[in-house]
Amino acid sequence: MRYVIRRVLYAVFVVWAAYTITWLLLFYLPGNSASMIISGAGADVDQTLLASLEARYGLDRPAYEQYFGLLWQTVTGDLGTSITLGVPVAVVVGGALPHTLALGGLALAFSVVLGLGIALLANTARATWLRNILFSLPSVFLSFPVFLTGLILIQVFAFNLHLLPAVGNDGFRALILPALTSGIPASAAIAQVTAKSLYEYTHGPQATFLTARGVGRGRIVYAHGLRNAVIPAATIIGMSVGGILAGAVITETVFSRQGLGRVLQAGVVSQDVPVVQGVVIISALLFALANLAVDLFYPRIDPRIRLGIA
Amino acid sequence: MTTPPLLQVADLSVRYSTDGDDVLALDRVSLSLERGERLAVIGESGSGKSTLTHVLLGILSRNAHVTAARGELDGVDLFGGLTETQWTELRRSRVAYIPQDPNIALNPVLQIGRQLDEALRLSPRKVEKLRRRDEAIALLERVGIADAERVYASYPHQVSGGQRQRVLIAIALVGRPRLIVADEPTSGLDVTVQKTVLDALDELVAETGVSLILVTHDLAVARQRTDRVLVLERGRVVESGATAAVTDDPRHAYTRRLLDAVPSLHEGKLAPTPGLSQVDPGHREGGLVAQGLVKTYVTRDPRRGKILTPAVGGVDLAIEPGTTYGLVGESGSGKSTIARIVAGIDRADEGSVHFRGQDVARARGADLRTLRTRIQYVFQNPYTSLNPRFRIFDVVAEPLRGFKVASGAELDRRVRDALDVVGLEPSIATRTPTELSGGQRQRVAIARSIVLRPELIVLDEPVSALDVSVQAQIMQLLIDLQHEFGAAYLFISHDLAVIRELSDRVGVLRRGELLEEGPVGEVFAQPKHEYTRRLIDSIPQFA
Numbered sequence: 001m002r003y004v005i006r007r008v009l010y011a012v013f014v015v016w017a018a019y020t021i022t023w024l025l026l027f028y029l030p031g032n033s034a035s036m037i038i039s040g041a042g043a044d045v046d047q048t049l050l051a052s053l054e055a056r057y058g059l060d061r062p063a064y065e066q067y068f069g070l071l072w073q074t075v076t077g078d079l080g081t082s083i084t085l086g087v088p089v090a091v092v093v094g095g096a097l098p099h100t101l102a103l104g105g106l107a108l109a110f111s112v113v114l115g116l117g118i119a120l121l122a123n124t125a126r127a128t129w130l131r132n133i134l135f136s137l138p139s140v141f142l143s144f145p146v147f148l149t150g151l152i153l154i155q156v157f158a159f160n161l162h163l164l165p166a167v168g169n170d171g172f173r174a175l176i177l178p179a180l181t182s183g184i185p186a187s188a189a190i191a192q193v194t195a196k197s198l199y200e201y202t203h204g205p206q207a208t209f210l211t212a213r214g215v216g217r218g219r220i221v222y223a224h225g226l227r228n229a230v231i232p233a234a235t236i237i238g239m240s241v242g243g244i245l246a247g248a249v250i251t252e253t254v255f256s257r258q259g260l261g262r263v264l265q266a267g268v269v270s271q272d273v274p275v276v277q278g279v280v281i282i283s284a285l286l287f288a289l290a291n292l293a294v295d296l297f298y299p300r301i302d303p304r305i306r307l308g309i310a
Numbered sequence: 311m312t313t314p315p316l317l318q319v320a321d322l323s324v325r326y327s328t329d330g331d332d333v334l335a336l337d338r339v340s341l342s343l344e345r346g347e348r349l350a351v352i353g354e355s356g357s358g359k360s361t362l363t364h365v366l367l368g369i370l371s372r373n374a375h376v377t378a379a380r381g382e383l384d385g386v387d388l389f390g391g392l393t394e395t396q397w398t399e400l401r402r403s404r405v406a407y408i409p410q411d412p413n414i415a416l417n418p419v420l421q422i423g424r425q426l427d428e429a430l431r432l433s434p435r436k437v438e439k440l441r442r443r444d445e446a447i448a449l450l451e452r453v454g455i456a457d458a459e460r461v462y463a464s465y466p467h468q469v470s471g472g473q474r475q476r477v478l479i480a481i482a483l484v485g486r487p488r489l490i491v492a493d494e495p496t497s498g499l500d501v502t503v504q505k506t507v508l509d510a511l512d513e514l515v516a517e518t519g520v521s522l523i524l525v526t527h528d529l530a531v532a533r534q535r536t537d538r539v540l541v542l543e544r545g546r547v548v549e550s551g552a553t554a555a556v557t558d559d560p561r562h563a564y565t566r567r568l569l570d571a572v573p574s575l576h577e578g579k580l581a582p583t584p585g586l587s588q589v590d591p592g593h594r595e596g597g598l599v600a601q602g603l604v605k606t607y608v609t610r611d612p613r614r615g616k617i618l619t620p621a622v623g624g625v626d627l628a629i630e631p632g633t634t635y636g637l638v639g640e641s642g643s644g645k646s647t648i649a650r651i652v653a654g655i656d657r658a659d660e661g662s663v664h665f666r667g668q669d670v671a672r673a674r675g676a677d678l679r680t681l682r683t684r685i686q687y688v689f690q691n692p693y694t695s696l697n698p699r700f701r702i703f704d705v706v707a708e709p710l711r712g713f714k715v716a717s718g719a720e721l722d723r724r725v726r727d728a729l730d731v732v733g734l735e736p737s738i739a740t741r742t743p744t745e746l747s748g749g750q751r752q753r754v755a756i757a758r759s760i761v762l763r764p765e766l767i768v769l770d771e772p773v774s775a776l777d778v779s780v781q782a783q784i785m786q787l788l789i790d791l792q793h794e795f796g797a798a799y800l801f802i803s804h805d806l807a808v809i810r811e812l813s814d815r816v817g818v819l820r821r822g823e824l825l826e827e828g829p830v831g832e833v834f835a836q837p838k839h840e841y842t843r844r845l846i847d848s849i850p851q852f853a
Contacts, residue, residue: 205409209407228418
């Protein structure tokens with residue numbers, strides 16, 4: 001039970017830290033939302049107008065008042081109103097969230113399947129050359145920039161083969177290419193860690209003993225090795241949720257999709273603090289929840305951790 | 311004799327080749343084993359014992375080349391090009407393996423029950439699914455596990471080392487094998503546990519008629535537990551025959567050397583090599599006095615929270631100058647904790663340590679540095695206690711440099727003296743630890759500890775990682791050094807015979823408490839505490 005409380009408190013801390021750091025960054029950036037609205041209108045900055053706008057959004061108050069005011073609002077569930085759009089942030093973010101959730105969920109599924117698949121194949125393929133290629137694949141994946149992967153996938157599957165739509169938001173088919181694009185780099189880390197621990201397991205003393213007691217190679221890899229190799233992989237899977245969320249900005253841009261990434265990008269450009277904060281807090285929540293899930297799942301895959309909870 | 315032997319091997323050679331370098335691990339080994347017979351394979355490290363077990367199970371590494379005139383196990387030709395699938399069948403039905411280290415062999419993330427269940431599922435016996443659990447529990451009970459239900463539902467880390475080793479024996483029994491190959495099955499266990507595990511194996515042989523190959527470095531175990539013995543030296547069989555005959559009257563010089571090297575419980579402290587001159591120690595007054603030592607380890611784990619492990623609970627001991635105090639106990643008894651407190655590495659929670667009147671725990675600055683030059687420490691494992699990147703000269707010179715005791719020609723002289731005293735060639739000074747054998751490394755570690763001429767050396771299991779013949783040499787060396795330089799020893803060991811041959815006084819430690827204490831001869835002849843008696847009785851002995 002203490003373990004669970006600890007992990008929950010840790011998740012809360014992560015969300016708070018993400019919120020605070022973003023606020024600090026935005027606060028100390030030159031200019032503010034009010035000046036952006038005015039300069040957006042093309043006029044010279046009228047000091048009285050600026051002052052009235054600042055007063056309206058509370059930007060004239062001292063820093064700590066602004067910070068704690070916003071923090072309290074957020075804690076009570078009020079994300080504020082978008083400065084540039086004039087609608088509640090909850091509506092903006094809420095509208096984008098399902099798209100990103102679908103994209104991120106599928107990307108995560110791709111990355112796990114692809115990552116574990118590569119790791120397993122790399123350790124079981126009969127041909128040495130194939131094993132070598134599979135072992136080096138993760139580093140190749142990692143060194144590819146996300147936008148390039150996206151463009152290549154569009155070129156091949158949309159323009160050449162006409163299999164899938166290149167851009168857009170409509171339906172599951174439009175989801176596949178962007179999900180692959182953000183899933184591939186995430187899968188690389190999973191594959192790398194899992195392949196390495198599987199290799200060490202199958203070449204270690206425990207595997208020798210299993211062989212000696214008549215357990216076949218396949219069972220050693222799937223029934224014993226994977227159970228052990230998944231332990232370090234679980235941490236990586238939790239971390240890759242962060243990577244996928246961060247990658248959403250690029251992926252959604254490349255594939256012209258709606259989603260949190262696009263909202264965030266627009267918010268940053270117009271210095272729409274409430275929107276940016278809203279996206280950050282939702283992303284941080286997602287990330288923290290994913291890692292909390294991993295933490296709570298951990299004792300199930302590694303019973304040595306469970307001992308301490310009792 | 312109408313039935314043929316269970317196992318017949320003739321002229322078996324195994325060669326390992328790595329990058330063009332060939333090592334002959336087994337050289338024309340022949341052996342045969344009857345049904346229900348127990349064969350001991352003895353030999354020191356590098357003798358080919360493990361290679362022999364691996365060859366019988368077909369688990370040699372890829373770079374091994376096997377040639378044999380004959381190799382038949384229960385009618386199956388072992389070296390006639392069995393496929394991996396055929397080997398797997400053989401391992402499930404005829405030959406079972408009990409490995410040395412039960413901590414490594416069991417999968418930590420699967421319940422013991424599931425691992426037994428897997429073995430049952432794979433075995434050719436075709437145990438029905440609804441009978442498997444009962445069968446597994448029955449197997450656990452049969453190897454002497456009292457709370458079989460609990461062990462069945464436990465993960466490996468939740469049961470004791472002895473129980474883990476029994477679980478492995480139970481797994482070995484699943485396929486009703488004709489032959490069990492046990493590779494040092496008890497070398498990692500405490501003596502009292504070792505006895506019960508070996509008893510369990512003995513019973514199995516008697517009841518089921520299975521044959522046993524017991525690989526061991528412990529000649530007393532071989533003597534007590536086997537019918538015939540095979541002595542291996544550098545891959546060759548130098549002697550074989552009935553165990554009693556070979557151990558009573560060894561024909562080969564190597565066997566004799568092995569037997570002579572075994573420390574004995576019945577003889578007193580070893581005598582120094584005749585003709586050694588004695589350096590006047592000059593510090594005969596005041597030894598080490600430890601009083602009321604208490605130590606509890608606190609570990610903080612982010613996942614588990616705070617864990618308190620009581621290690622030592624109120625121990626008093628005193629070491630006279632120039633004598634050896636032997637501290638004996640099983641794993642977890644707190645031996646090493648006491649050693650570390652005495653040497654000033656760890657601090658006790660309560661109690662005090664005085665060395666020649668000086669408080670070890672409260673020493674600071676210059677006092678502490680002087681104290682450290684007077685008390686030195688030798689660790690158990692010479693493979694990890696020497697920096698592999700240092701040359702031997704620098705390993706031994708480090709304390710002199712660190713404490714700024716000597717430099718230049720003086721440093722040079724003292725390092726060479728220390729190497730000479732521990733019986734190492736001067737040429738060794740330019741080599742690195744990785745180029746040396748285990749025995750040579752432990753000599754280097756001892757040279758490093760004596761180079762400062764300390765008054766007390768704490769020796770934490772310094773010989774337990776070594777082969778018996780090397781162990782005997784190091785023990786003689788320690789006796790000689792004490793005679794020459796008059797240093798006192800705090801000697802830690804789990805091996806009562808080693809303690810007997812090295813110590814003047816002995817303390818028996820269990821769960822952090824000193825159960826009894828006194829002159830070695832008295833404690834061993836008339837143990838007062840029941841636990842001491844059990845320890846002594848558990849030791850495998852000749853005759």
